[in-house]
Amino acid sequence: MIANPPVELTDLAQVERALAADRERGTGSVRATTLNLVVYAPTAQDVSFTQRALERIGGSRPLRAIVATAGSGGVRATVSTSCWLGSGMQQVCSEQIFLTARADALPSAVLSLLVTDLPTFAWWQGPIPEGLGVLADLARLSSFTVVDSNISSLEGVARVGGLDSWVTDLAWLRLEPWREAVASVFDRPAAAAALAEVRTACVEGPINEARLLAGWLSSRLGRDVELQHDERTHVERVAVRCGGPEYVIERPAGGHVGRAYGEGTTEHPIVLPILDASTLLGRALDIRAADEVFEAALASAVGRAA
Amino acid sequence: MAQVVSDPKTNPLRVGLRAGGATVPAVFVIFGATGDLAHRKLLPAIYNLGARGLLPNRFAVVGYARSEMTDDEYREQARASLERFSRTQIDESYWTAFADSLHYVSGAFDDQEAFRALGERLARIDAGHGTEGNRVYYLSTPASFFPVIVDNMGQTGLNDPAGFARVVIEKPFGHDLETARELAETVHRSFQERQIYRIDHYLGKETVQNIFVFRFANAIFEPVWTNRYVDHVQITVAESLGVEHRAAFYEETGVVRDIVQNHLLQVLALVAMEPPAAFEADAVRDEKTKVLRATRPLSFENTVRGQYGSGFVAGEEVPAYAQEEGVPADSNTPTFIAARMEIDNWRWAGTPFYIRTGKRMPKRVTEVAVQFKRVPHLPFTMGAAEHLEANSLVLRIQPDEGISLRFGAKAPSPTVAISTVNMDFLYGSAFLHDVPEAYETLILDAIRGDRTLFTPQDGVERSWEICDPLLEQWRSGTPQVYASGSWGPEAAFELITRDGRRWRRP
């Protein structure tokens, strides 16, 4: 990665010029930008976490990141460009604008810096505040809002879903290999019949992921599926009980390959990667439509708890 | 027996899940498992698919070749080839599971007993891995073995397992129309056409598939993609390398069989075909075959053949083809062709397609240039538009895949002065994803049962019909020698300048 030195500015009107100057210093060729990513980073720790995530994904998805932090005093922006060399001479470049302004001034500052006519994502890293506040303002600027129910709550995610922006939950994306594994157990005609008997899901993993999984099963099967839960840092085991027979997917703690077994299925290995935050964020940025399966799973998970 | 299907209708948990991967269990059987292709391409591709979670959960690989070996020895060999050839590093936790799914059976291709033993082994693997009798057979052997392998599969029942059976075959699909038909007849003795997957790895390349997306996902290009607006099309497939160590193969093959009959005609078909109703196997393959049917066979009068002489490529002195190791000094094998082709249909009548391909060209490049007609009337003074060239749209396939549009713009000046500018889009500047190898795409498609990117027999036969008359005429006479590092013999330039046009410099 090649990074141009950051430029600090107090006049947002200068931001585009500074980025254009960065482009001039590079290869001078036309560069593509595919999306805007607005990140709310309340603390210095969030800012550096964001910086690392951007370094991981900026090369595969050329984007303009606007990292917003609430502070006192006037608007300040630090602008820089990072480029990655692809095959041949071409570069993939991402722009970062670290923005500090009073909380009530942030949305308008962000709005002035978005690249026109590109999909815009808001990435909210922390817990979801009761009244939504700045989150609601940023979500309104964006077509997609990315949150993580593992660090907030499913109820909070549902509230964000009420705004005029599609919601992507990183916890849901983390579960994708597990959902695939569970679904594949029921591809066999013999096991498909057992679907009608699914009563209970026993999940060892974070509570919100466990609730989402049970919500997913309930909403897909159109019937209440009971959740039994043991807390773990990552999902390690999912057992689906169908009256008598049980189907199990498990992965050793920290491993990448687990196994699946159950009545009438041959035990087999199964790839269940632990996906890190930047991989998940990258996947979230590839989603460009509403995920109805997620919405139904969330509604079911939240509805049941209420 | 009832087949496993990952269908949201029977399994509601499938809704919205994993559009990309394969879900139906299967055993992947490699005939010629110890060969070069298996080690360099197939095993790394299968491994990478698995590591990305794209293979079915219940899956196994069985290698078959003559060498005596145990499963463990084959696993060691596979590990060594992954270390050498895989585009990603080996992930130890996945390797253990992958190795467990690798098996090896030793036997000759003409030994029916060994085929029966293979069948028994496959049945045991079904029991152990839950692969349900589904088979994808990959014939990774020289084409001369296809008949015996396919016949023995038929006679030992390997073609008719409990689940599905598919057979993947590598090009060449024959040497001409007649041998292509013979090969098809042989394979059809044991398999139906819908079970046959003819691989042209070129079609698995992301960049080639992108031609399709470019044309049919954008509203602005298709309306002008006709003889009404397009003056002509140029397709260039240039290699900077010479024949390397494949002299024996190349002496038999030559440029037409090596590049034109398969890759080049496939690119031509993608550029010229009508929009299919869906990006689905039958729709896409039918449209491609249709446009090839409308393509006139190559003719002696409209082609130029060349053979590289000595010269310099990228500053390196290189020998002539006839001096390469293994090539007879009086070889007549062509290493270059330029041709003017015509497509007799409503869309393209009167718009020629000029193609050229050769070895030892100045650089390696594959591109399609669509040259538009000039505007019917220029409302500017002569001087203003003096240097204005016609619009052109270039689809660069490799290297540096991208799209470049040439148009006229007003040069800053107090009067109207128009100059020609290029607007370039480099695919790689928008996406730096790690690009899957063509073999990964194609193997996954074969496991999923998606034949879109595989060549149907009628397409193969039509492409031979286009090439055969020329191959016949080229039996006599000699190619013109061109200097290595040039764009081909002088006559190739005359071929296009006589029509009042000129080759682009890629």
Ligand SMILES: NC(=O)c1ccc[n+]([C@@H]2O[C@H](COP(=O)([O-])OP(=O)(O)OC[C@H]3O[C@@H](n4cnc5c(N)ncnc54)[C@H](OP(=O)(O)O)[C@@H]3O)[C@@H](O)[C@H]2O)c1
């Ligand atoms: N190599 C490439 O990069 C490449 C690229 C594109 C297409 N292709 C095509 O791929 C195919 C395979 O090419 P390749 O280069 O991999 O061939 P190869 O290296 O010559 O391998 C031949 C394989 O067949 C086995 N074999 C040969 N005779 C046999 C017999 N009588 N009984 C049983 N096994 C026998 C060999 O096993 P033993 O060693 O155990 O005898 C070996 O595994 C060809 O159709 C080729 O045109 C190859």
